[in-house]
Amino acid sequence: WNKVGTDGSPFVLMLVGLGIGGAATLLNVVVLTAALSVANVMTYSNARVLYDLASSGQAPRFLAHTNKRGVPVRALLLNSGFVAVAVLLNVVLPGKALAILIPVVVGAELITWSIIAVSHLRFRAREGVGLFKTPLSP
Incomplete structure (x- = not known):
């Protein structure tokens, strides 16, 4: 516990320390997959919530537009814009974002x-x- 720092996840460090490097890689893949899954779900749900709010008049009307496949593209683009700002903030201010x-x-x-x-x-x-x-x- 006193050696945990910024060298990696404590779980990965423990597995590598035990000589189970393959399990550490597998753990990293699972964590990355979970993070990408959460990002995907949040992008989908945020776009749908914005669309629903706009459809009921509780958000700007232009967000209620969908394409011919029913995708709320404008709401999706707005959500993606916020994600882009967060990524840009991380690039401009690394370690402080x-x-x-x-x-x-x-x-x-x-x-x-x-x-x-x-x-x-x-x-x-x-x-x-x-x-x-x-x-x-x-």
Whole structure:
């Protein structure tokens, strides 16, 4: 534990230290595949959420456009633009981009989930449902 640094993942370092280099490579492939899968899912879902918001009038209307195959290209391009900004930030400020992006992302998440929580509490109060129910009840 006292030798973990920037030389690599602690799991990979442990496997290499045990003489199981092939397992370390396999672990790296699994982690990279998982990261690419998450990026793919987030790109898809972000584009669809932007499209849905635009379709219901809660986001700029130009994002509600789809091509003939039903792909929300404009929303996808907007999402890709944000990804490009993050990559560019990492190129321009290597080693500092994460320290800049994490507070922005965490702040946005806190705001989003706070609004969801307040909306849910207001909905329950309006419907006359108590704030708390028996555990595991619908």
